[in-house]
Amino acid sequence: MNTTSPLERVLRGIAITLVILFFMFPIFWIVLMSFQTNATILQVPPSIFFEPTLQNYRGLITGQLVTDTSSLEIKFMGNLFNSLFLSTTSVAVGLVLGVPAAYAFARLKFRGSEDIAFTLLSFRFAPPLLVLLPLTIYFQQLGLANTYGGLIWVYQLIVLPLILWIVRGYFEDIPADIEYAYRIAGHRWWTTFRKIALPLAGPGIAAAALLAFIFAWNNFIFALVLASADKQPVTVGALAFITASGVQYGQIAAGIILSIAPTFALALYAQRYLVEGLSLGAVKG
Amino acid sequence: MTVLLKLAGVDKFYGPIGQGVHAVQNIDMDVMKGEIIALLGSSGCGKTSTLRMIAGFEETSRGTISLAGREVQTLPPVRRNVAMAFEGYSLYPTVTVGENIAFALKAAKLPAAEVDAKVKEVTEMLEITDILHRYPTSVSGGQQQRASLARALIRDADLHLLDEPMGQLEPQLRTLLRGRIKHYIKERGLTAILVTHDQTEANALADRIAVMEGGVLQQFATPQTIKEAPANLFTGTFVGEPPMNVFSAQASDGGGQLQLDLGDGVHLNYASDAFAPEVRATLLARKDIMLGVRPYAVQRDTAGAEAQVIANQWLGDQSHIAATFARGTIVLVEHDRADVAVGDAIRVRLAPEDLHVFDKDTGAALSHGTHLA
Ligand SMILES: Nc1ncnc2c1ncn2[C@@H]1O[C@H](COP(=O)(O)OP(=O)(O)O)[C@@H](O)[C@H]1O
Ligand SMILES: [Mg+2]
Numbered sequence: 001m002n003t004t005s006p007l008e009r010v011l012r013g014i015a016i017t018l019v020i021l022f023f024m025f026p027i028f029w030i031v032l033m034s035f036q037t038n039a040t041i042l043q044v045p046p047s048i049f050f051e052p053t054l055q056n057y058r059g060l061i062t063g064q065l066v067t068d069t070s071s072l073e074i075k076f077m078g079n080l081f082n083s084l085f086l087s088t089t090s091v092a093v094g095l096v097l098g099v100p101a102a103y104a105f106a107r108l109k110f111r112g113s114e115d116i117a118f119t120l121l122s123f124r125f126a127p128p129l130l131v132l133l134p135l136t137i138y139f140q141q142l143g144l145a146n147t148y149g150g151l152i153w154v155y156q157l158i159v160l161p162l163i164l165w166i167v168r169g170y171f172e173d174i175p176a177d178i179e180y181a182y183r184i185a186g187h188r189w190w191t192t193f194r195k196i197a198l199p200l201a202g203p204g205i206a207a208a209a210l211l212a213f214i215f216a217w218n219n220f221i222f223a224l225v226l227a228s229a230d231k232q233p234v235t236v237g238a239l240a241f242i243t244a245s246g247v248q249y250g251q252i253a254a255g256i257i258l259s260i261a262p263t264f265a266l267a268l269y270a271q272r273y274l275v276e277g278l279s280l281g282a283v284k285g
Numbered sequence: 286m287t288v289l290l291k292l293a294g295v296d297k298f299y300g301p302i303g304q305g306v307h308a309v310q311n312i313d314m315d316v317m318k319g320e321i322i323a324l325l326g327s328s329g330c331g332k333t334s335t336l337r338m339i340a341g342f343e344e345t346s347r348g349t350i351s352l353a354g355r356e357v358q359t360l361p362p363v364r365r366n367v368a369m370a371f372e373g374y375s376l377y378p379t380v381t382v383g384e385n386i387a388f389a390l391k392a393a394k395l396p397a398a399e400v401d402a403k404v405k406e407v408t409e410m411l412e413i414t415d416i417l418h419r420y421p422t423s424v425s426g427g428q429q430q431r432a433s434l435a436r437a438l439i440r441d442a443d444l445h446l447l448d449e450p451m452g453q454l455e456p457q458l459r460t461l462l463r464g465r466i467k468h469y470i471k472e473r474g475l476t477a478i479l480v481t482h483d484q485t486e487a488n489a490l491a492d493r494i495a496v497m498e499g500g501v502l503q504q505f506a507t508p509q510t511i512k513e514a515p516a517n518l519f520t521g522t523f524v525g526e527p528p529m530n531v532f533s534a535q536a537s538d539g540g541g542q543l544q545l546d547l548g549d550g551v552h553l554n555y556a557s558d559a560f561a562p563e564v565r566a567t568l569l570a571r572k573d574i575m576l577g578v579r580p581y582a583v584q585r586d587t588a589g590a591e592a593q594v595i596a597n598q599w600l601g602d603q604s605h606i607a608a609t610f611a612r613g614t615i616v617l618v619e620h621d622r623a624d625v626a627v628g629d630a631i632r633v634r635l636a637p638e639d640l641h642v643f644d645k646d647t648g649a650a651l652s653h654g655t656h657l658a
Pocket of ligand 1: 306330
C-alpha cells in the first residue's frame, strides 16, 4: 500500500481521471443533449450552459415527435417494449436450450460433438446479411415474418452460440469427480445437474445471460429486415428520428438514455456475478 | 465367506477398444465380504482406473464386474451401492465439511439424530471434528482428504473404494489413522478396496494385497505370501524395503553340488540335498536364471563369497550395507551396528532357504527357498 510516493499517486489519479473523462465524455454530452432543444444543440460554438428542458423525454413518452415545422407520431415506447420483450424472451429461450446443451457438450464426448459445437459457433462468423436474404423468403412463406416468434427464433442465432460456448467452459471447469461423488451417493444425473452442476456454473450462466442480453438488445439488422414498425426494437425505431425536417438530436439523445437504461441497470445488478464468474477457479482442487 | 466382488477379464481402454491406452489388462479378482484389499502399484499402473470401473464412472471396456450377486458393469453408479473416497477429494464446494459428510445419509432420509451420531463417530475417528462448520476450500489438503474419507466411510454401502485416502497426511497421523480405519471397517463388517502406492500402508491395513504394474495384476495374495513367495520378479523387487537383491546366474552341476555362477568369479555351491530334488532339476534344466535374496536374509559368513563394501549406514535401528558383489551390488540389512568401513572386504552367504529363483525371460517365480513356487 505505502510503497507508492505521494507524487506517483497524484500522477496516477490524474491519469485515471483523464481516461475516465475520455471515455465518459460522449455519454456525458449525450446526457446534456437530451435536455436541450435542437436549436441549442446545434449552436456554434457549443455551450454547456443552457436552459434544460424535458420536452425530448415528454415527446418520446407521449409518442409525439415535435419538430420545428411539424409534429409526427413516433412509437418509441413501443419500440422500447419490443426490445425488452425480444431480448428477455430470446435470452430465456437461449438459456433453456443452451445450458443443457452446454452441459452435454462439456460432459459427454460423443462422435461429432466438437463438430456440432463448432457449427453452432460458426453462426457468429457468417455475415448476418448472408443469412438474412434466404431467411426473409422462408419466413414469408412460413408466415413467420413480422412475428415475435419468428424474431425470437432468429435471435437464437445471436444468443444460443454465446450461451453455449461460455457456459460450456464453466461446466468443463467443474471437476467431474464432484458430480461423480454426488451420483455415487445415490443421485441420478438429472438431480446432479440441478444440485451440483447448475449452482457451480451459476455465475458463468449469469455472465453469459447478461452478455447475450446485451447482444440481443443491440441487434439491428435482423429486426430491420424481418420486422415491421409494430415489432421493431429501439435500435431500428431510432431511424424515425431522421425526419424530413432534419435529424432530431435532442430526442435521439433522450432515446439513447432511455434505451441504455435497462442494460445499464442489468449490468450494475449482475456485476457481482460477473466478477464471481470470472473467479470460478476457487471451485477447483 | 462369500464373494462380494468379482472382476472377470476386466479391461480398460481409454479410446477405442484394442487401440487406445490399455490402462487395465484382463484383470481377474475375487473380493470376499468383509475383506480389506489394497491395490498396490506405482503411479499410472491403473489403480484408479480399476476403482472407477467398479464405481461406474468409467465404462468397463471388456469383462464383467459382479457385485453383491449381480452384474453391475453396465449399471449407472447410483445403482451399484458403493461408496468412494476420491483421489482429488472432490468435496462439494458449496456446503460445509459437515454437510459434505452427512450428505448421503440425509439424502437417504435417515433421522437427524442418527446422522449426527454417525458424523460425530467418523469425524472423531479421523480427528476433524473442529472443521465441520468450515467450507472445504478453507481447510488444508490433509483435512479435505480426511473429510472426503469420512464422507465415504460414513455410508453403509456394499463396497467402499478408497483412492489413496491418506496420501496427504503427515506420517504420525497416517500411522495413527491406519489402525483406527482398519478397526472402523472391521467393526462394521465393511468391505473395502484401498488404493495406495505405500507398501507399509498396504501391509498394515490389508487382508490381501493386489500388486499391479502396467495395467496387469501381478499378484493377489496376503501380505505374508507376497513377501515370502512373490509370484514374479516384479512383485519380488517392488514389495519389500530395501528392495530384493537380484542377480542373473547360471546353474550347473558341479560333481553332485549345485553350482550357481553369478559372474565376476562368484560361484555359490550348494550341497546336493540343499534343495528339493525337483527344484534342483528345474534350475539345472533352465540353466539361465534370476536369483533374488532379500537384504535382511543375506548373512555374513567367513565361508561365503567376497564382496567389497561401498557404503555402510546406521539408521538408528539397523545398518544398511551396500557392497559390490558379482556383476552388481548387494545390500545387507543388519540389526546391530555393523563394524565395517568402506573398502572393507566382507564375506556373504546366500542360504538356500532364502533364495528366490525367477525365470530369466518371463520373470515368473520358479522356486522360493528350497521348494518350487
Ligand atoms: N481419462 C483418461 N484418458 C486417457 N488415459 C488415461 C485416463 N485416465 C488414466 N489414463 C491413463 O491410464 C493409465 C492408468 O491411470 P490410473 O488408473 O490413473 O493410474 P494410477 O491410479 O495407478 O496412478 C495411465 O497411463 C494414465 O495416463
Ligand atoms: Mg490413481
